Amino acid sequence: MSAFENVVPALARALAARGFSALTPVQAAMLDPGAQNTDLIVSAQTGSGKTVAFGLALAATLLGDQDVLTPPGAPLALVIAPTRELALQVRNELEWLFANAGARIASCVGGMDMRDERRALNHGAHIVVGTPGRLVDHIRRGSLELHALSAVVLDEADEMLNLGFREELNSSLRPRRLSGAP
Numbered sequence: 001m002s003a004f005e006n007v008v009p010a011l012a013r014a015l016a017a018r019g020f021s022a023l024t025p026v027q028a029a030m031l032d033p034g035a036q037n038t039d040l041i042v043s044a045q046t047g048s049g050k051t052v053a054f055g056l057a058l059a060a061t062l063l064g065d066q067d068v069l070t071p072p073g074a075p076l077a078l079v080i081a082p083t084r085e086l087a088l089q090v091r092n093e094l095e096w097l098f099a100n101a102g103a104r105i106a107s108c109v110g111g112m113d114m115r116d117e118r119r120a121l122n123h124g125a126h127i128v129v130g131t132p133g134r135l136v137d138h139i140r141r142g143s144l145e146l147h148a149l150s151a152v153v154l155d156e157a158d159e160m161l162n163l164g165f166r167e168e169l170n171s172s173l174r175p176r177r178l179s180g181a182p
Contacts, residue, residue: 010059061076078152080129081131082165084131103127108134114137118141121138133168135168
């Protein structure tokens with residue numbers, strides 16, 4: 001019995017290549033059948049592997065039975081983090097985790113060149129990782145479309161609320177009416 005038997009094969013290979021021999025408790029919990037296709041609130045200590053844990057949960061949603069993602073278009077998943085440093089750290093973790101699945105991951109964070117971010121979004125991304133304010137900027141400018149999302153992760157949601165990002169989160173996550181929709 002493999003330590004990664006319930007992990008999407010592309011991600012299992014990435015974990016093995018990174019030297020993982022077993023999943024942490026929070027990572028294993030994300031693979032529980034009861035955790036699939038449902039909203040989750042996850043709380044775990046720093047260093048427990050939460051980023052990989054939500055990556056595993058995203059994989060089931062984004063890949064399904066496939067081993068490789070289809071070419072990117074509008075983002076399928078959005079990860080919102082309270083700070084640029086955390087968002088970039090999350091992007092780096094997801095890049096190695098999803099590399100074998102052919103994922104394109106874009107970041108949208110303050111302090112970076114917005115034109116470069118817009119170009120990356122225009123080329124398509126499976127997963128977008130960003131900070132609340134910068135994500136709202138891209139949404140308002142039309143460079144970030146959220147109509148294809150199948151998953152959203154609020155990393156350190158409590159911290160984002162403590163930092164005063166409630167309005168940005170509401171703006172980013174508000175359901176939008178599609179043209180022609182009643």
